[in-house]
Amino acid sequence: MNPKPNIVNLPVYKPGKPIEEVKKELGLKDVIKLASNENPYGSSPNAKAAILAELENLYLYPDGSAAELTSALANHLGVRNDSIIFGCGSDEIIALLARAFFLPGDETIMADQTFSVYKSNADIEGAVSIEVPLAHGTHDLDAMLARVTERTKVIWICNPNNPTGTIVPEEALITFLNAVPAGVMVVLDEAYCEYVTDLSYPNGIKLLESYPNLVVLRTFSKIYGLAALRIGYGVASPQIISLINKVREPFNTSRLAQAGALAALADQEYVQECRRLNSAGILQLQAEFKRLDLAFFPAHGNFIMVDVRKPAAEIFDALLRRGIIVRAGHKLYPTYIRVTVGSAEQNKAFIAALEQVLQEQGVQV
Numbered sequence: 182m183n184p185k186p187n188i189v190n191l192p193v194y195k196p197g198k199p200i201e202e203v204k205k206e207l208g209l210k211d212v213i214k215l216a217s218n219e220n221p222y223g224s225s226p227n228a229k230a231a232i233l234a235e236l237e238n239l240y241l242y243p244d245g246s247a248a249e250l251t252s253a254l255a256n257h258l259g260v261r262n263d264s265i266i267f268g269c270g271s272d273e274i275i276a277l278l279a280r281a282f283f284l285p286g287d288e289t290i291m292a293d294q295t296f297s298v299y300k301s302n303a304d305i306e307g308a309v310s311i312e313v314p315l316a317h318g319t320h321d322l323d324a325m326l327a328r329v330t331e332r333t334k335v336i337w338i339c340n341p342n343n344p345t346g347t348i349v350p351e352e353a354l355i356t357f358l359n360a361v362p363a364g365v366m367v368v369l370d371e372a373y374c375e376y377v378t379d380l381s382y383p384n385g386i387k388l389l390e391s392y393p394n395l396v397v398l399r400t401f402s403k404i405y406g407l408a409a410l411r412i413g414y415g416v417a418s419p420q421i422i423s424l425i426n427k428v429r430e431p432f433n434t435s436r437l438a439q440a441g442a443l444a445a446l447a448d449q450e451y452v453q454e455c456r457r458l459n460s461a462g463i464l465q466l467q468a469e470f471k472r473l474d475l476a477f478f479p480a481h482g483n484f485i486m487v488d489v490r491k492p493a494a495e496i497f498d499a500l501l502r503r504g505i506i507v508r509a510g511h512k513l514y515p516t517y518i519r520v521t522v523g524s525a526e527q528n529k530a531f532i533a534a535l536e537q538v539l540q541e542q543g544v545q546v
């Protein structure tokens with residue numbers, strides 16, 4: 182059998198280690214997962230109730246167009262219904278964009294340390310990824326612009342950037358969008374936008390009117406606390422949405438996901454509360470990192486990239502043995518770990534474990 186040659190050497194995505202696996206492997210009773218930027222407070226209780234009620238309808242196919250959820254979201258965002266597409270997580274929207282737009286040999290531009298799903302989907306379609314170095318952990322928009330050629334199809338801007346947590350401010354983004362050729366798509370991945378409190382942070386939805394080549398990605402997996410349901414969305418011009426809709430599977434989001442998302446969207450008070458708690462958590466962790474003399478990138482999402490001054494894999498393993506799962510393995514930042522902002526209690530447990538581990542490893546703290 183002959184697979185597509187470009188997929189043979191693709192790496193399989195390595196997710197954050199699951200809690201169940203760590204408990205079993207290490208014989209631990211209590212494990213704290215701060216590895217996948219999940220919401221430590223879970224979802225709105227209204228979402229759980231809506232999902233329970235929906236269990237009555239498991240024998241029915243979902244509404245493939247997610248009409249009710251689309252209307253509610255369009256209303257919430259102030260956009261037209263036909264500007265929205267839902268996916269099995271916003272991961273799927275990335276895959277649909279790649280499927281609909283890339284031909285082998287097309288070029289696509291992204292940061293050299295960003296969400297890996299952009300490159301993996303480009304690879305699958307045989308598109309060439311141009312990876313542009315971050316500057317101080319932030320997208321270097323001028324350098325990205327300088328790499329645009331006639332072959333460029335899509336530029337990916339992750340804002341805040343995963344894993345560094347930095348943001349591109351509004352002014353810089355607008356200058357960039359004004360300079361990008363109209364035929365090049367810009368995908369603005371705003372998976373963490375609801376967490377951002379910095380006033381310079383742009384609202385991608387507002388920019389859609391001025392830039393018809395813009396696509397904004399958002400998700401119910403992060404602040405809405407519904408990662409298990411697998412539901413995210415893209416917002417763009419009706420023309421782009423109708424193109425991606427052609428390559429979407431007919432029933433790509435489930436009844437449970439649509440019901441949960443609808444209820445979660447309606448509970449904006451819950452979102453506000455999570456945002457408030459997250460901001461407090463960032464301050465808590467940053468104060469501890471300063472005390473431990475560890476450098477970190479400015480954090481705007483619900484995670485922080487911190488320099489542990491030792492090979493990150495060793496710190497990862499040592500934390501794991503203490504029942505704390507974080508994220509390491511960032512090729513360009515070999516001494517950094519990415520840690521999700523947990524509850525105050527989880528953050529405290531993480532810092533206590535980190536301090537012990539660093540002392541054992543001979544780091545002056």
Ligand SMILES: *Cc1c(COP(=O)(O)O)cnc(C)c1O
Binds near residue numbers: 218342370400408411
């Ligand atoms: C988590 C994440 C997503 C998507 O998550 P889904 O669960 O697929 O919606 C997209 N982009 C970034 C940068 C993320 O961190």
